[in-house]
Amino acid sequence: MDSLNTAQSYLFDAIELLQPAAESLTRAATPNRVATAATVVGTTWAAHKLYRLLVPPRHLRKYTTPGVWTSIRAFAKGLGYLEQRQVLGEAMIQDSLKRGLATSRDDPPPPIYLLWLLGYWIVVVQNPEDIKLVLTNHETFEKVSFDLGYTDKFLGKNLVFSQTPEWKRQRKVVNPAFRRGWATSLFGTPARNLIKNLDEYAATGNVVNPPEWMQRMALDALTLVAFGTNLDSINHPDSPIVVTYNTLIEESVDLSTLLNPFYKWSKAGKRMLGLIEKFDQFLFHMIDTKTAELAAKRAAGLQDDDHDSRNLLEMMIEAAEGTDFSREDLRANVVIFFVAGHDTTANALSFAMYLLGLHPEIQERARQEVISIMGDADPTVPAEEMLYPTTKQERSMIYLTCVIKEVLRLFPSVAVLPHRITTTPVTLHDGTTLPAGTRFSADMFSLHRSPAFWGPDANEFKPERFLDSVGPDGQVPMHPGAANFRWTPFGGGQRVCVGQQFSLVEQRVVLSMLLLRYTWSVVGDGQALTGMPATMPGTLLHAKGVQVKLVRRGADA
Known part of the structure; x- marks a missing residue:
């Protein structure tokens, strides 16, 4: 016994x-x-x-777990995500060896494990069969509110985190706004501002911190797309609204702070509440201003026919007319688009620069593809005149898309699927039946790097692994079914990320412009040079310690 x-x-x-x-x-x-x-x-x-x-419940004790106290210590220390998973992974190896679930440290990781968080035992899967099950059966795996500190107040009831009945109501307004093309000028203009600043680094030889600059550029692109207004955080990173938003993001993912049971009464909690109220004032002002502008245009008989260039807010306002979609619903969905549309894309671009800097031969291959499509643009022209691709051109960048897909495999922006709860009994691929009310998650990071599903080179950066999947239309398939649910950075099923195309277009535009303008290499931080940089706390992957050195093309000729 x-x-x-x-x-x-x-x-x-x-x-x-x-x-x-x-x-x-x-x-x-x-x-x-x-x-x-x-x-x-x-x-x-x-x-x-x-x-x-x-x-753990009796029927789940066969699965390995890092244990309660190890989990509490790992979360409380505020470790970065990759550092935290090292601690938890080592504890699970020890547990597996002690209980005879593994015969050596080299055994493949288990397809299912248990994690303890905030008093709940969570079943975590890291295999394609069970991940397909959860992504394609959203009513069976219901979303769970992330109510820590004031996070729920900050995010509100939005399309991403709402449960199925509320999601069905909201998608009628939100989804149509995303079923559109995206004018490349929406991203080319902020990218030009980025390049103007990066030119100074290239001229002086100073190193660049990609995450910092990509966060700023992506925020400008997002606000241009969402509101038709550029916050210009590239040139004004210390403006009050930019500082407010960035602080909210940092504190809303810091579990070491949010796990404090007295957080709401603490100084940090009161500051968070004040920041949310300040950000709400900004958002509601934008909503009310845009509503008034649309009413004035309609009264004047004016209509904007450039569908791809219209901002999301006005499209949602129009779609909400005659429905029960409220001003607060608009606010909640604008907030989640800020978080999901800005932060995740910025992280993906940062890791793309990082991996391309570590692999100059892949960087050059991607550059040559861009040149073959756009022409070898003069890298000495002023940044304001820098070419950006047309919609037809960015869609033709097959190898660059494979680079993006491989970056998202190795460093998915969302490393772990937000928790679900089963609404009915569910049977997993190993025959285990989970009763209703079981907490459930999926480890995307581990799935994407599993040798069992990706082969012995699973941890290597090899964009060409996706070239064989190019379809008859000349496009790289970006849905999870194309890889049998081994690749799922955007989720899947009916609740797949609505901003997927937005993110992919932005990444292709920005990376193609950088490839035409510079060559670069990774320098500095010893850990980053190993191919696995340090990260920030939270399950959104933020790299730390990554630095690159830029050289203007043609400058050394």
Whole structure:
């Protein structure tokens, strides 16, 4: 009998022994005896609750787990995501060896494991069969509200995190706004501003921090797309609204702070609440201004026929007319587009620069493809005149798309699927049946790097692995089914990321312009040079310590 069964047996035996005593005390009740009985019952109840809190359910104990205390320490230390998974992964290896679930450290990782978080045992899968199951059965795997600190207040009830009934209501307004093309000028203009600043680094030989600059550029592109207004964080990173937004993002993913049970009453919690209120004022002003502008245009009989260049907010406002989609619904979906459309794309571009800098031969191959499509643009022209690709040109960049796909395989912007909860019993690929109410997640990072599904070169940067999948239309398929759900950075099923095409167009435009303008290499941080940089806390992958050195093409000729 294992230790968990032994503990449970002792607990049940104790309850059986205490039951007659409690009945006897009840029959001969005196104040002291009643107090003693209450203490016994209370202690037994607390022990049972603690047991349920710390010990996995019986039907899940066959899966390896890093354990409760290791998990608590890893989350509380505020480790970066990749550093945190090293700690948890080592604990799971030790657990597997101790329990005979593995014969050596070199055994392949288990397809399913258990993770403890905030009092819940979460079943985490890292295999294509079960990930396909969760992504294509969204009503069975219902989304769970992420209510830590003021995060729920910040994000609101939006298309991404809402449960199925609310999602069905909101998608009628939000989805149509994303079923469109994206004018490359929406990204080319912010990219020109980025290049203007990067030219100074290239001229001086100073190193560049890609995550910082990509965050700023992507924020400008997003606000241009979302509102038709560029926040110009490239040139004004310290403007009040840019600082407010960036602070909100940093604090909303810091579990080491949010796990504080007194967070809402703390100084940090009160500051967070004030920042949310300030950001709401900005958003509601934009919503009200755009609503008034649309009404004025309609009254004047004006109409904008350039569908691909229209901003999302006005398209959602128009789609919401005559529905129950409220001003607060607009606000919540603009916020999630900020988070999902800005942060994830910026991270993808940062890792693309990083990996291309580590692999000059792949960088040059991508550059030559861009040149073959756009022509070898003069890299000495002013940044304001820098070419950006047309829609037809960016869609023709097959190898560059494979580069983007491989970057997202190795460093998916969302490393772990946000938690779900089963609404009905579910049977996993190994035959385990999960009862309704089971917490569930998927480890995309591990899936994308598993030798079992990607071969012995799973950890290598090899964009050409996707060239064989190019379809008759000349396009690289970006849906999970094309890779049998081994590749899922944008999710899948009906609730696939609505901003996928937005992100892909932005990445192709920005990277093609950088490839025409510069060559670059990774320098500095020793950990980054190994191919696995340090990261920030949270399951959105933010690289730390990555630096590149840029050289203007033609400057050394």
